[in-house]
Amino acid sequence: MSTAVTAGPRLFQVPRRSLQRRAPRRMDAVAACSPRARRIQLALGLFWVFDGLLQLQPSMFSHAFVTTVLLPSAAGSPAFVAGPIAEVARLLAPRIVFFNALFAAVQLGIGVALVLGRGVRGALAASMAWSLGVWWLGEGLGGLLGGAASPISGAPGAVLLYGIGALFAWPARRIDAAERVGVFSTRTARSVVALIWAIGAALLLQPANLGPRALSSQLAAGAAGEPAWLASTIKALARGLGGGGTVVTVALVVTMLSVAVGLATGRFLGALLPVAVVLAFGMWWFGEALGGIATGSATDPNSGPLLILLTLAASGVASQYQPTPAIRLAGAR
Secondary structure: OHHHHHHHHHHHOOOHHHHOOOOOOOOOHHHHEOHHHHHHHHHHHHHHHHHHHHOOOHHHHOOHHHHHHHHHHHOOOOHHHHHHHHHHHHHHHHHHHHHHHHHHHHHHHHHHHHHHOOOHHHHHHHHHHHHHHHHHHOOOHHHOOOOOOOHHHOOOOHHHHHHHHHHHHOOOEHHHOOOEEOOEEHHHHHHHHHHHHHHHHHHHOOHHHHOOOHHHHHHHHHOOOOOHHHHHHHHHHHHHHOOOHHHHHHHHHHHHHHHHHHHHHOOOHHHHHHHHHHHHHHHHHHHOHHHHOOOOOOOOOOHHHHHHHHHHHHHOOOOOOOOOHHHHHHHHO
């Protein structure tokens, strides 16, 4: 009897392995996030890969990277911006091959991770840190403190927009697809992009940008060193503007502010989004000369394409996803 009692529990005891449930694997960030976030991740990843390839251009492995790319970004900036840039240039110059290869590897690594969807959160966090560092030490805070920065030439800086893009691309749950853009609510995301457009308009109102020939001179200067097919179009526009730059600049300010107000309020977006895209593309072509990518010395495509991406993402164009009741139920658990 005692034997039966003792053995009984063992006979009816289920093996521990069968009782233990395997802990559900944590859903991958790509699988869990909304289609909108994933599309932004892919777009950012492609930009980062492109930047990494630009960093592998022969000129980047020479002192030209320091003298024609890095040091000019300090021009006109206050000491707390220009000083660190000069120190970075002094550090890089003797070891430019090593550091440039490192820069390219970082950018390619971020881009590949985002495109493949592996380690997305880590790649986005790295891109934010990298963007802020380069914006300060490589772009001189986009020249915002120099008194002559202009959205026509790419202000407030492409790398700053990369950092904001990383926040927009942060994995948002599918259940929140319609309400969130990365870490932001849809309304906040629109407000962030509206602020970028408003800052651009404010920069155009600086005295250095309001002169009758300021705009035409800026365009003509940006065409220097570009191939003939691109430079000819930019110079033609500069000649056409002549001394009427002030009127055109004021018109640009009004247009940019209209886009900003539309994004902030969410009104008239259907009419304003095409205007925003055309304007950003026009600034990219004529003001940024396609980011200088045809010259062999560009490190990124400049701000135009990133501004288009952020504007469309914040406005909801990047996602038409509507969660199904089943997904809503699963997300509520």
